[in-house]
Amino acid sequence: MNTLEAIKIRASYRGKYCSTKVPKDQLRLIMQAGLSAPSGCNKQTVSLITVDDESILMKLHKVIKPPIGETAPAMICVLTRKIIAYRDKCYHVQDYSAAIQNMLLAIIELGYQSCWIEGHITDDDHIGEQMAQILHVPDEYKLVAFLPVGIAEEPMKYTKKLPFEQRAWFNGFKEKS
């Protein structure tokens, strides 16, 4: 698939997934795509744990309330470390966001669907921390997001976006018309 096409057809999939397993070599390709993203001062603050073991998936989904992505046969958990890039500057949010975007595109390329799930698990009920405990993640890492991965069972829905002209201009800011 052409990269521009993958970028265009990608959307956040919140429907049910088929039970068909995602082969480990394909999950590995997706993870490699994530790790290939740039990171501020090359600090490589992102780590990943992919879960495709059914019993561990079940444990994780027990703490994810309300449920989301619970029918997907695999889940990529995104871990971050607040490593200083220089002086007091830290680019860990940028780093994991770029890694997630790479993975979302790789997932599309390989014929699967996904959704960037972050706010749901980093909110005041600390679901991400409970997930990290289940996965034996050391304290220096924070589990900030996860991506369900699988074949979509339902049709894709596209969110409505503002027209190009209201968000992008050439050679200077233009007032909204």
Next chain:
Amino acid sequence: MNTLEAIKIRASYRGKYCSTKVPKDQLRLIMQAGLSAPSGCNKQTVSLITVDDESILMKLHKVIKPPIGETAPAMICVLTRKIIAYRDKCYHVQDYSAAIQNMLLAIIELGYQSCWIEGHITDDDHIGEQMAQILHVPDEYKLVAFLPVGIAEEPMKYTKKLPFEQRAWFNGFKEKS
């Protein structure tokens, strides 16, 4: 180009660019790729200004010290607005990072090179604010990054990264071996 291939060959290019202009329709495709990225609660906090006018490029590069990307025939400036997604949650950093990653891949797909330049212009000397003034950007937007765009004149250099096994695991955290 296959998306996985684009992801793999992308690297931060810091060399000189050829003077060959980037056609406006290709710049528009790159910007569209950026705006196609997901945003937290679909708040679409990212806006873009692409500069390919030589006199404006010259003005911008006058304030970018030390110089970087100054030989590129075009530059995409990334603007963000801190729009609340829900309660006190704001995902503007994630939003612009995903948009930038999409654009970096689109740039590769179209045969150009680029580099995510952020810390250089958001540091204590406020270069981004000076660039925003030149581009008549209203105060509610912050210019946080720019991407030079052009054909590379020099060979690509790849940064060394940690091996997969030190950053990614299946079904639980694994100690570094």
